[in-house]
Amino acid sequence: MGACGSAWAAEASSSHACQIQSVTFEGWKAQQVSNRWVRLTIVPQLGGRLIQVAFGGHSYLFVNPKLKGKYFPALEGTTPTQWHNYGGDKIWPLPEGEQDEQHWPGPVSDALDAGNYEFKVLAQGAVCTIRLEGPADPRTGLQYSREITLGSDSPEISFHAVMKNASGHPIRWSMQSVTQYSTASEESANSYNRNFWAFTPINPSSAYDDGYHARLGPSNDPAYSVKDGIFALHWLFFEREVWLDSPEGWVAVVDGSTHYAMVERSLRAQAEYPGKATVIFYTNGPAVEYDDKGMPFLTSSDPEQMPYYMEAELNSPMVRLEPGETYAFDTNWFPARATADLKSVTDAGVVNRPLAATVGGKSISLTGSFGVFFPGNLSAYVFDARGVRTAAVPIQAASPLDLVNVQQPIPGSPGDARVSLHLIDEQGVDRGSLSEATISKAEHDP
Secondary structure: OOHHHHHHHHHHOOOOOOEEEEEEEOOEEEEEEEOOOEEEEEEOOOOOEEEEEEEOOEEOEOEOHHHOOOOOOOOOOOOOOOOOOOEOEEEEEEOEOOOOOOOEOOOOOOHHHHOOOEEEEEEOOOEEEEEEEEEEOOOOOEEEEEEEEEEOOOOOEEEEEEEEEOOOOOEEEEEEEEEEEEOEOOOOOOOEOOOEEEEEEOOOOOOOOOOOEEEEOOOOOOOEEEEOOEEEEEOOOOOEEEEEOOOOOEEEEEEOOOOEEEEEEEOOOOOOOHHHOOEEEEEOOOOEEEOOOOOEEEOOOOOOOOOOEEEEEEEOOOEEEOOOOEEEEEEEEEEEEOOOOOOEEOOOEEEEEEEEEEEEOOEEEEEEEEEEOOOEEEEEEEEEOOOOEEEEEEEEEEOOOOOEEEEEEEEOOOOEEEEEEEEEEOOOOEEEEEEEEEEEEOOOOO
């Protein structure tokens, strides 16, 4: 754990209950929900935005320095389109466009994005839950509310977003969670982070030719790569947008410089998604445009005009709502530690280097690197060739604040065939396997 993480842990250890309190954040009146792991800062006036998330002293979200402390009322329906990008995390409708009433002409500072949301405390103590109630938007017929829940035993953050048909006629929309992550360099305010990544599983039966669709920018962009079923986006300072029909329901955003990560999860249904996309990544930056003579030029790369951030967007299915009907979209966030070599995500955590198990003599050597979602202990479950569990061996303590590197021998026997590394949380609940490995023989063994 770094110095910031250690200081955070020392400060947070004094109280294991979650807390809700009014605060001032960057000049805004805000509400803070916190536990010993994370701090969530919400500005209800700015469209109910979750404006910042801090974990172990690390702040994840982009906050527009030009708009700190400022407030612009939501635009009326007849006002020309304008958007005030405060940053943070919010809920938007899909599909976007201006061709008809079935498309949202966004991003735009309307009642959905910039309305004054009512803040309510629903629970506080072992579990904290707040609700944000937004105004109705006459243009789309939508009204949003969102509940955010934080427990006291882990950094897991739960969201329950609801869209309601506030009109007098049927409407059909998708709802998306739009999160703007800061990609600025921590070493220099005028430079960007050159080791920033986003990951999500590729659909093996994708509707897109390459497994993804480059909606903005070239499809052969060097920022994109696919390996072992995982799509990786290496953030580079250029505007691009890529759509994926990922079936697994998770995205991971990783700062490879600090090894802080955020995993966002949602359930995936067999349903119609907007443009077939379940996940969208957007990177802000300069773009190639054409002048009135058809000559290409590069738009501004000045960070004052073009700040450093990227968006991770999780989409709900398209849903038809009758007047007064509602639809809920549930997502969960897991702050954790990870590297730019992230291989996969499980229910228990992040796999940076998969588990390897090598038998030599009467011991099995285990190695691997992980990030965990819950505090607790790792245990190695050993199985024979028939799949019968023959042993459960305690390995080591594990904290979400730390990269968990496993390099340890455990007792072995000739019939052992497989090892699975499980996370047991502080309440003794098995949170599932982090990684499994077939046991191989050491090279020097006969």
